[in-house]
Amino acid sequence: MEFYKLQSGGRMPALGYGTFLATGLELEKSLNIALETGYRFFDTAIGYNNEQIIGKVLNEWISAGKVTREELFILTKLPSFGNRPEEVDTYIKQSLQDLRLDYIDMYLIHLPIGLFKNGKSLYSDMELDKSTDHLKIWKKMEDQVVNGRAKSIGLSNFNIKQVQRILDNCKIRPESLQNENHLYFQSPEVVQFCKLNNIILIAYSSLGMKSFRELIGISWNNKQLPEMLENDVLVKVANKHGKTPAQALLRFINQKGMSVIPKSTNPDRIVENFQIFDFKLDTEDMDALCSLDNGESGRIVRFTMIKNIEDHPEYPF
Numbered sequence: 053m054e055f056y057k058l059q060s061g062g063r064m065p066a067l068g069y070g071t072f073l074a075t076g077l078e079l080e081k082s083l084n085i086a087l088e089t090g091y092r093f094f095d096t097a098i099g100y101n102n103e104q105i106i107g108k109v110l111n112e113w114i115s116a117g118k119v120t121r122e123e124l125f126i127l128t129k130l131p132s133f134g135n136r137p138e139e140v141d142t143y144i145k146q147s148l149q150d151l152r153l154d155y156i157d158m159y160l161i162h163l164p165i166g167l168f169k170n171g172k173s174l175y176s177d178m179e180l181d182k183s184t185d186h187l188k189i190w191k192k193m194e195d196q197v198v199n200g201r202a203k204s205i206g207l208s209n210f211n212i213k214q215v216q217r218i219l220d221n222c223k224i225r226p227e228s229l230q231n232e233n234h235l236y237f238q239s240p241e242v243v244q245f246c247k248l249n250n251i252i253l254i255a256y257s258s259l260g261m262k263s264f265r266e267l268i269g270i271s272w273n274n275k276q277l278p279e280m281l282e283n284d285v286l287v288k289v290a291n292k293h294g295k296t297p298a299q300a301l302l303r304f305i306n307q308k309g310m311s312v313i314p315k316s317t318n319p320d321r322i323v324e325n326f327q328i329f330d331f332k333l334d335t336e337d338m339d340a341l342c343s344l345d346n347g348e349s350g351r352i353v354r355f356t357m358i359k360n361i362e363d364h365p366e367y368p369f
């Protein structure tokens with residue numbers, strides 16, 4: 053495993069296990085396989101509705117002495133329906149309780165826009181809260197580091213301007229930014245910005261989120277792009293190294309300095325995705341894969357399931 057050093061003194065594994073869309077017994081089984089495989093970084097969010105299951109499995113592993121709390125790196129997020137300064141304490145406490153932990157390793161603001169929950173469970177039924185004030189929320193995020201509930205704090209789905217505003221006004225810097233990043237959406241400007249500002253970029257959807265795209269029925273803005281893991285150039289690079297396309301893609305993103313959090317509930321693929329540090333892509337491979345970037349039209353996730361989201365003053369895209 054490779055690690056990135058955090059300013060707060062800890063270190064973040066360069067590879068984690070993503071849990072979005074996974075829940076129930078399937079997640080429980082997958083988490084056990086992931087832990088047996090060696091994953092120690094787990095990415096979740098209140099919005100994924102799976103923290104209680106993650107908490108149960110982690111607790112079993114810690115209680116059995118198979119892993120220590122210090123070996124684990126747990127990342128979770130303030131939900132967009134809690135994006136108000138007075139709600140940060142409530143939601144981090146809920147995560148700690150559900151995850152059965154006394155601290156979170158990395159706590160992120162999940163989205164730059166706010167919502168009113170009003171008893172609704174579906175994002176599509178929630179109303180926009182257009183008064184979202186990042187600086188006031190960030191101050192409460194900083195409090196979580198001071199009071200020990202979070203070791204480090206960061207952002208997710210923020211654009212460069214929004215991150216810069218926090219950097220310009222913070223006492224504790226955002227240590228990570230979790231954004232979409234994959235073969236067709238490489239955001240070189242965000243990669244560069246994070247590098248310059250010592251922020252670890254955590255790439256989500258790095259394998260192309262096939263199951264999510266099927267669920268919501270989207271292709272890449274109707275562009276006729278080949279399925280990501282079947283892309284000829286990627287397949288060729290993978291074959292050259294005796295690796296699978298998924299392994300080559302994860303390594304590609306990792307070699308650009310990002311942390312990756314692939315999602316899988318398939319036992320073989322959970323193991324496959326962990327084996328990405330025993331080979332290195334050369335400049336020719338990296339250049340070939342970089343040339344497949346499709347810019348903005350390669351973006352998959354736009355949060356359009358949230359009604360009128362584009363009308364929010366902090367809509368990031």
Ligand code: A2P
Pocket residue numbers: 070256257258259260261262263264281296298299313314315316317318321322324325
């Ligand atoms: P599965 O759970 O059946 O393995 P992303 O992390 O970009 O959201 O991608 C997740 C999707 O990619 C899931 O549909 C997952 O399906 C699939 N996936 C995960 N790992 C691999 C792999 N090594 N090869 C092919 N597909 C994979």
